[in-house]
Amino acid sequence: MRPVVTEVRGDSRLPNAVDLVVIGGGIIGCSAAFWAAEQGLRVALVEKGRIAGEQSGRNWGWVRRMGRAAAEYPLGIESLKLWQGLNERTARDTGFRRGGIVYAARTDRERAWLAGVEAEAARFGLAVARMDKAALAATFPGARLSDTEGLMTADDGRAEPALAAPALAEGARDKGAVLLTGCAVRTLETEAGQVSAVVTERGVIRCRAVILAAGAWSRLFCGNLGIDLPQVRIRSSVLRTAPVKGGPELALGNGRFGIRPRLDGGYTVARRGRTPVQLTPDVLRQAPRFARGLLKNRREIALTLDGSLIEDLRTPRTWQGDAITPFEACRVLDPEPQGAILARALRDVAQAFPALDGVQVLERWGGIIDVTPDGVPVIDHAPGLPGLVIATGFSGHGFGLGPGAGQLAGELATGRTTLVDPAPFRLDRFGGGRTATARQGAIAQPPTP
Numbered sequence: 001m002r003p004v005v006t007e008v009r010g011d012s013r014l015p016n017a018v019d020l021v022v023i024g025g026g027i028i029g030c031s032a033a034f035w036a037a038e039q040g041l042r043v044a045l046v047e048k049g050r051i052a053g054e055q056s057g058r059n060w061g062w063v064r065r066m067g068r069a070a071a072e073y074p075l076g077i078e079s080l081k082l083w084q085g086l087n088e089r090t091a092r093d094t095g096f097r098r099g100g101i102v103y104a105a106r107t108d109r110e111r112a113w114l115a116g117v118e119a120e121a122a123r124f125g126l127a128v129a130r131m132d133k134a135a136l137a138a139t140f141p142g143a144r145l146s147d148t149e150g151l152m153t154a155d156d157g158r159a160e161p162a163l164a165a166p167a168l169a170e171g172a173r174d175k176g177a178v179l180l181t182g183c184a185v186r187t188l189e190t191e192a193g194q195v196s197a198v199v200t201e202r203g204v205i206r207c208r209a210v211i212l213a214a215g216a217w218s219r220l221f222c223g224n225l226g227i228d229l230p231q232v233r234i235r236s237s238v239l240r241t242a243p244v245k246g247g248p249e250l251a252l253g254n255g256r257f258g259i260r261p262r263l264d265g266g267y268t269v270a271r272r273g274r275t276p277v278q279l280t281p282d283v284l285r286q287a288p289r290f291a292r293g294l295l296k297n298r299r300e301i302a303l304t305l306d307g308s309l310i311e312d313l314r315t316p317r318t319w320q321g322d323a324i325t326p327f328e329a330c331r332v333l334d335p336e337p338q339g340a341i342l343a344r345a346l347r348d349v350a351q352a353f354p355a356l357d358g359v360q361v362l363e364r365w366g367g368i369i370d371v372t373p374d375g376v377p378v379i380d381h382a383p384g385l386p387g388l389v390i391a392t393g394f395s396g397h398g399f400g401l402g403p404g405a406g407q408l409a410g411e412l413a414t415g416r417t418t419l420v421d422p423a424p425f426r427l428d429r430f431g432g433g434r435t436a437t438a439r440q441g442a443i444a445q446p447p448t449p
């Protein structure tokens with residue numbers, strides 16, 4: 001089931017040539033396109049399905065700095081500053097509000113995790129408040145939380161996934177960008193080893209700079225170009241409730257659930273804790289790189305077998321620019337929500353917040369998260385393919401990073417000074433590179449517009 005997201009109409013005209021093509025209309029691609037259009041560049045944003053159709057329209061809407069890996073903190077801090085100005089810059093409501101976020105814990109393991117989060121936050125000068133049971137009770141009046149400790153960042157916030165990427169996309173169009181929806185990018189063309197065009201299902205757009213912000217599809221796209229990008233897919237589920245009074249005013253995450261107040265007066269609810277990872281041939285191929293992460297998080301991960309195994313076997317890994325690609329075969333990744341997991345989350349939420357007992361559920365949906373071996377994104381020049389920048393692998397927390405990550409990708413693609421040091425996001429931290437069989441310019445016959 002698709003969550004309701006603000007519809008963005010695509011433009012009908014395919015430009016012949018632009019300065020920058022952005023592949024993917026999620027929060028990263030839309031942020032990059034918006035930033036580049038603001039800089040006065042000629043931009044085309046190309047999306048195979050709908051703007052915010054995948055992760056960026058399906059997430060919890062948390063915009064946080066707290067709880068990030070050290071590698072992400074500077075980008076998280078810059079992104080929050082950017083979120084603050086986005087409503088004005090796009091002349092639209094992204095739903096961003098600095099509402100505060102609380103993490104709470106009740107077991108020794110959760111408390112140890114919280115202590116680590118607190119130490120990391122202190123290292124980056126982030127103001128976090130430690131909460132005891134009384135402080136938790138004062139922050140969530142009427143709640144029956146079994147958690148005994150908490151950490152709060154009063155000025156972390158939230159935004160609405162249904163609004164944010166569409167606002168950025170429309171904002172980019174206001175500044176001259178062309179938005180192509182329902183238009184898959186099949187591959188890239190090169191001249192003398194440098195990117196010279198993107199090949200879309202509607203024709204070729206000439207350009208010397210491309211940002212690949214294709215979320216869960218980036219590994220497949222890169223693989224066809226001979227670039228080894230480690231990335232696996234994880235399924236997750238979310239629900240939203242009808243408006244209800246007396247629930248929490250801050251977003252809260254503990255060992256059992258995550259809950260966020262929505263602009264419409266309802267709540268976005270999901271389960272925190274054990275995450276199912278689908279076993280597929282592609283996951284097995286990548287097992288050595290993911291082994292450490294899987295081992296470290298073994299209590300949070302459940303390996304499962306389902307229909308994605310067959311789907312993976314059927315998916316072609318290489319193709320030419322004149323062929324129908326997997327991107328056209330699946331316009332929008334729309335997995336079934338996991339009913340039992342959501343029921344449990346809602347039960348735990350209702351236990352903690354009596355105001356939500358019996359609340360009406362308006363929507364349930366699934367989402368596919370793209371994860372790298374260390375849970376940190378790749379924002380980097382593609383190895384051996386000048387002109388291509390990869391911005392992907394946000395591992396379940398890229399919505400909050402969106403504005404900064406999009407800008408960083410844009411700065412890399414255009415050779416400008418970057419807002420943060422991009423070194424932690426380099427692809428070569430996983431080894432690999434580009435194979436000799438890279439399919440540059442592997443286009444038998446470019447499709448005609």
Ligand SMILES: Cc1cc2nc3c(=O)[nH]c(=O)nc-3n(C[C@H](O)[C@H](O)[C@H](O)COP(=O)(O)OP(=O)(O)OC[C@H]3O[C@@H](n4cnc5c(N)ncnc54)[C@H](O)[C@@H]3O)c2cc1C
Pocket residue numbers: 023024025026027028029046047048049050051052053054055056057058059060061062063064183184185186213214215216217218221236237238327331332366367368369391392393394395396397398399400401
């Ligand atoms: C259930 C869930 C909860 C989450 N909660 C949070 C949260 O609270 N806070 C947070 O910070 N993050 C959260 N995340 C993670 C966050 O949503 C993602 O990290 C972020 O949205 C990734 O954005 P993206 O633009 O990289 O990818 P996406 O939003 O997935 O966008 C990629 C786009 O590329 C398009 N595309 C792919 N291939 C092609 C092609 N060849 N041609 C054209 N288009 C193509 C796809 O159709 C897609 O629209 C959550 C994710 C999920 C699923």
